[in-house]
Amino acid sequence: MKTTCNVAFSGQESITMPNGKQHPMYLIGQVVSGLVTISSSSQVKINKITVWGGFKVHGKGETENFFSILNEDDKNQISPEKPVVLPFSMQIPDDGPLSYDGECVKIDWLIKVDIDIPWALDEHSYHYIVVVPCIDDHK
Amino acid sequence: MLVVKLTCTETAIVEWSDDSRDTYRHVAYEAKQEFGRIFATKERSLVFDGVFTVPKDMVGSFRSKYNYIDWNMELEVYIPNNKKISRDIELKVEPRLYPFAEGDK
Numbered sequence: 001m002k003t004t005c006n007v008a009f010s011g012q013e014s015i016t017m018p019n020g021k022q023h024p025m026y027l028i029g030q031v032v033s034g035l036v037t038i039s040s041s042s043q044v045k046i047n048k049i050t051v052w053g054g055f056k057v058h059g060k061g062e063t064e065n066f067f068s069i070l071n072e073d074d075k076n077q078i079s080p081e082k083p084v085v086l087p088f089s090m091q092i093p094d095d096g097p098l099s100y101d102g103e104c105v106k107i108d109w110l111i112k113v114d115i116d117i118p119w120a121l122d123e124h125s126y127h128y129i130v131v132v133p134c135i136d137d138h139k
Numbered sequence: 140m141l142v143v144k145l146t147c148t149e150t151a152i153v154e155w156s157d158d159s160r161d162t163y164r165h166v167a168y169e170a171k172q173e174f175g176r177i178f179a180t181k182e183r184s185l186v187f188d189g190v191f192t193v194p195k196d197m198v199g200s201f202r203s204k205y206n207y208i209d210w211n212m213e214l215e216v217y218i219p220n221n222k223k224i225s226r227d228i229e230l231k232v233e234p235r236l237y238p239f240a241e242g243d244k
Contacts, residue, residue: 061151
């Protein structure tokens with residue numbers, strides 16, 4: 001049985017990408033926070049849920065991941081009446097990097113949720129955010 | 140002639156199982172300024188003032204093991220009947236330091 005994973009980002013502006021999708025937008029140095037909610041229409045046993053935050057560098061070269069664990073939960077089941085809710089918080093470093101969609105190099109910031117289900121394929125969900133420069137008009 | 144270029148170059152490396160590597164490069168941004176005929180002597184060096192603005196929507200410098208975004212200032216001096224003189228200066232572009240001038244926001 002498949003689970004459903006939703007991520008609610010705390011009070012954040014969003015940006016519409018060229019492909020029409022909307023993503024939460026953060027400035028360099030800002031704190032990304034929110035709640036991950038994992039639900040299921042039937043009872044599912046779970047080994048572990050891991051919430052990761054960070055960025056992925058990919059494109060024409062090797063893919064490199066720079067993620068850290070933001071929250072973990074080893075609740076052993078999810079039921080329709082009792083979804084799992086995990087808060088998370090991550091500070092984007094002052095020196096970035098910024099989100100970037102180049103020809104050879106792409107940098108994507110995201111919140112990644114891994115659900116380790118016993119005797120089944122693990123489930124993963126990816127929730128992209130866009131990191132833009134801090135534009136300080138007073139400098 | 141003196142040519143000054145500000146460039147932003149993406150570099151992506153693929154490492155194959157036999158340890159060979161393929162490198163892909165793409166110039167993501169280039170701004171060029173040319174200064175025409177110039178005269179310099181041993182006693183009189185020349186000083187050029189030039190201003191380049193890093194576009195506010197461009198990415199900063201970045202380096203990981205296989206992916207780089209490099210900002211460089213390239214200088215080329217063409218001297219008649221002589222070899223070209225080149226200098227390449229690597230810059231570190233940081234995303235939060237934008238001293239925007241009025242009217243450039």
